[in-house]
Amino acid sequence: MVAPRQPSVGLLLPPVLISFVAFVLVMIALLAGTGPQQESLEPYHIIAVNLSNFGQDLIASSTTSDPEPSETSGSSWLDELEDDARGLGQDITDGINNLTNGIADDITEELGISEWYSLHIMSICEGMFSPNASAPGAWYNMTNCTTSSPLRLNLSEILDHEIKAGPLDLNINQIPLPDSVQNAVDTVNDALRALLVLYALASGLSGLTFLVSLAVIVFFRKRVHMLIVWANIALSGLGALILLIGSAVVTYVNNKAVKEIDDAGKDVGISGIRGSKFIAISWISFGLMLFISLYWTLATLKYMQRWLIIEGNPRLRGEKILS
Numbered sequence: 001m002v003a004p005r006q007p008s009v010g011l012l013l014p015p016v017l018i019s020f021v022a023f024v025l026v027m028i029a030l031l032a033g034t035g036p037q038q039e040s041l042e043p044y045h046i047i048a049v050n051l052s053n054f055g056q057d058l059i060a061s062s063t064t065s066d067p068e069p070s071e072t073s074g075s076s077w078l079d080e081l082e083d084d085a086r087g088l089g090q091d092i093t094d095g096i097n098n099l100t101n102g103i104a105d106d107i108t109e110e111l112g113i114s115e116w117y118s119l120h121i122m123s124i125c126e127g128m129f130s131p132n133a134s135a136p137g138a139w140y141n142m143t144n145c146t147t148s149s150p151l152r153l154n155l156s157e158i159l160d161h162e163i164k165a166g167p168l169d170l171n172i173n174q175i176p177l178p179d180s181v182q183n184a185v186d187t188v189n190d191a192l193r194a195l196l197v198l199y200a201l202a203s204g205l206s207g208l209t210f211l212v213s214l215a216v217i218v219f220f221r222k223r224v225h226m227l228i229v230w231a232n233i234a235l236s237g238l239g240a241l242i243l244l245i246g247s248a249v250v251t252y253v254n255n256k257a258v259k260e261i262d263d264a265g266k267d268v269g270i271s272g273i274r275g276s277k278f279i280a281i282s283w284i285s286f287g288l289m290l291f292i293s294l295y296w297t298l299a300t301l302k303y304m305q306r307w308l309i310i311e312g313n314p315r316l317r318g319e320k321i322l323s
Helices: 009-031 076-111 155-165 179-189 192-218 226-265 276-307
Strands: 047-050 116-119 124-130 139-146 271-274
Touching: 009 192, 009 226, 009 276, 047 179, 047 226, 116 179, 155 179, 179 226, 192 226, 192 276, 226 271, 226 276
Parallel strands: none
Antiparallel strands: 047 116, 047 271, 116 124, 124 139
């Protein structure tokens, strides 16, 4: 009688580690915008709407152009004077640009609205860009998150409420918000409930995959049975399928909504911000769960002659078998 060869911990450890990483990533996607880590996880939104340039047409502005130099006879002192004039004109232009950027940051504050609004699976958040909207590498400074049900981002309603509560005597009718902008946001709103179900299922399946993979090492390493193997394959495979659907839906609605927001809002200073980090961790989670499913499938095909023991048949117990 030939004793079966036990699988090494090194062979069983990858599914444990990979499923744990997948579980963490799915939980980030699901819970971003909630809990004590709201601000640090804000970049993992599904989509955000940038209103930092919204309402600029309410402030009168003037423009200054560089002086048009006239042709000269080419004498050196006139050339130097011309260069000085051009340099002065550029300095004036730079100063005006800096002033304009500063004014743009102040407009939303004067209107009493936030510079950005974001949609997560379980919450709607808003805030300002720090240090300001035009600074390179500006980050999200969150001021508020809500988890009202049903969860929908209604820009017209939010802006009307916040503008009325602001320091200026205005309402949303004086700052028209194109209906097509809200229609684009509704593309994501309509997908939120389905995404909540998908990512809740994915988090549960990735968590179960981690626990079952861990149990194989802790309790069943000496007797790896077919039921446990198939359970791992089923859990990880179903999790991968759900994450594939969720990732595809998020990618589609993201691209569609951002394009429509940009097209509809370009004349009023509204633009869409793609949820690139959310999309990235969603697809990475799918890839990890798919890897685990394939890992267990290939490991079973290659090693089941060595690993599997038919415990119900005393005559075959302890022998290498192929089932």
